[in-house]
Amino acid sequence: MATSSIEYEGSDLGVGDFVLLSEITKEAFVQNLKLRFEKGRIYTYIGEVLVSVNPYRELSIYGHEYITSYKGCEMFERPAHIFAIAEAAYRTLKQRSTNSCIVISGESGSGKTEASKIILRYIAAVTNISNQAEIQRISNILIQTNVILETFGNSRTNRNDNSSRFGKYMDLNFDYKFDPIGGKIQHYLLEKSRVVKQQLGERNFHAFYQLLSNKNSRQNYGLLLKPEDYYYINQGQCCKIDRIDDKKDHEQVTEAFNTVGFTQDEISTIWKIIASIIHLGNLTFTDVDGEHCAIVQTNDQNDPLEWISKLLECEQTDISSALTLRVVAARNEVFQARQNVTRAYYGRDALSK
Template identity: 35%
Template sequence: MATPVNIIVGSHVWVEDPDEAWIDGQVTKITGKDAQIQTTNGKTVTEKLSKIYPKDLEAPPGGVDDMTKLSYLHEPGVLQNLKTRYELNEIYTYTGNILIAINPFQRLPHIYGSHMMQQYKGAPFGELSPHVFAVADVAYRFLAMINESKSNSILVSGESGAGKTETTKMLMRYLAFLGGRVATEGRTVEQQVLESNPVLEAFGNAKTVRNNNSSRFGKFVEIQFDKHGRISGAAIRTYLLERSRVCQVSDPERNYHCFYLLCAAPAEEVEKYKLGKPQSYHYLNQSRCYELVGVSDSHDYLATRRAMDIVGISEKEQEAIFRVVAAILHLGNIVFAKGKEVDSSVLKDDQAKFHLNTTAELLMCDVKALEDALCKRVMVTPEEVIKRSLDPQSATVSRDGLAKTLYSRLFDWLVDKINNSIGQDPNSNFLIGVLDIYGFESFKANSFEQFCINFTNEKLQQHFNQHVFKMEQEEYTKEKINWSYIEFVDNQDVLDLIEKKPGGIVALLDEAWYNIVL
């Protein structure tokens, strides 16, 4: 990754360190292709010359605000620059026209106020300190160009817990500031778009090991503009909701926020849905984490209801939404025992019957039909309809499958409802898209969801490589500019392994599934 430099005895370099990732030091001896380095933490290490990188001794003490200004653009140099700036509370740094943000894990309201928005409005990119508002401003000015108006998207990517969701909110707030209009009748489009965030977070976010408010779905927001540069419509598209979380939660994570919000609702609401404490429900008590530090679920419940009002979800629809949420909690407490017949199941006890009756009441369906749907499998043939009993384990799988389907359908309905309420502008030719997607994940036990999430992130990384490294360097070659090749990790081989036909993993999975179905 570095510009080739002649490393000699006395050179200041970076060398890999098991504890610090990279540590700086000075070369004391070179033998063939190996170098001996005296590090600043007092160690003497020997490393191959090809694995050490020169240290920039002329770098300013406060770091540089654009990584392209670094003398050596390599991993240790980049990380050191980011660390230096972060210690000075500078959480944003440019790399050309790309913005790197480091999660401060605290609120910094002074850098996101209206006075800051006013400063960045129309300011040339790079003139002011790096900021998320500057990126949004450039995207907006592309729309406003008289002869070259064109739509574009802002991609927000990074590891889980990096702060992507909060960054997306800031982008949308700034775009609403630039393209908003005075409300003359009812709520404006931009108000509804911004207020859709707490609703989607309540039903699509959850606490994970690394993040108390982790998005468990991907979101692409299209903000449409008219020819005057004002917001005229919007659409929200969601991807890959983590359905498995509804039924299976690892300690110390939580299920989706909405379950805890409803359990903390006012007493009359809780009684209406026959709910108790979160600890009472199987879908919540697999983890011992029920509350979040510094967060009031009862307050957030009321805030979510207010946000639902703003985005156009009626009182009757809100009641129906929380009926489904409560029904899923009761559904998870329906436990099965062995029936008298072979491979059959029945409700285990009176408690299971109570939860079955409550689920049926909340879903407004027939109790017997619901019990049959859980305890029996129906197979339709051209000649007849065959009902086959399920053993307790299979009935539990059937119960969890129903819960996951109910929740994912509810989430999809919510997104459709928000989109219909906001409204799209069929005459708009210009839009700015903001993509907020899962960060890269690696747990002790990884499911198919993690496979899909990480594959998506690898595709985004390839897009980054294509535009930042490949196309730029091809342009240099074409223009015959004198430059040194920048090495980078090309993940195309990983993508080919997963998606290339006919031998990729996905193609092989499809083939195996097709054979099973046949």
């Protein structure tokens, strides 16, 4: 789609702002949205709100010529586009010297994560032309931070191969010339339950499968079984997805770690924790006398308890005690009580989360 084509919006492309619909009904709304989508227009306004439909394919509407077309323009001077929203927020920041905010919401798979990346690229492109290298560096760090967050907070669901399982608030900081000088990303409401339980057809977080895609990591962290043999990552029975290249993604997150500034010790510690969680999922318990239990050890190179002990640098007895005993406080007295099998599995899952 050429730049000139987006300048033109005739009646054959539907109504570019739902406020201007002659008939405000659900049927008219959906029909207009469908018509515009079929014509390659994935963006439509509702006043100052932008409705976006995920095309699930690459579109050539985010290049330099489009950025130039929207830079410095009022929101309704150009057809509906996410660049117009980004420009409006940035212009408000400059003109009023006050904070500006863009809220991106939608169901899983609607394109929220990609929208935030597009806004970042636009801001980086229209600010401080004379010092683009520094702006690009800051923008790249924020984008690479997103790569890390997606690795440990995104997973494959039945509706989306890269579904964010957490909320995110991104802060961009500007100097007195209104050029970006840094940023901060806050995350919240991570779906921790996914670590220990997934529905059929869904996967655990990407990090687990990326680790298992690296042969050296598997040897170093004792992950010698097939991915399908690890309980925590195969409950959805889809360890391997053709559309997801875990090996390539692992290389990208390694690069992102280095770009953001993680040390090699920090990176190694992170992957050790991920490997420990995988081993924890294969830790099993046996009943002793109906009320007490013990950890089952295989006494071979795949023994989960031995590898958890190595990776977390803890004594096996300490790990065993933490999972098979519980601390009870009663009447100013603290003592340890043994766990049954059911409670031990609850404790294992709680530790993993």
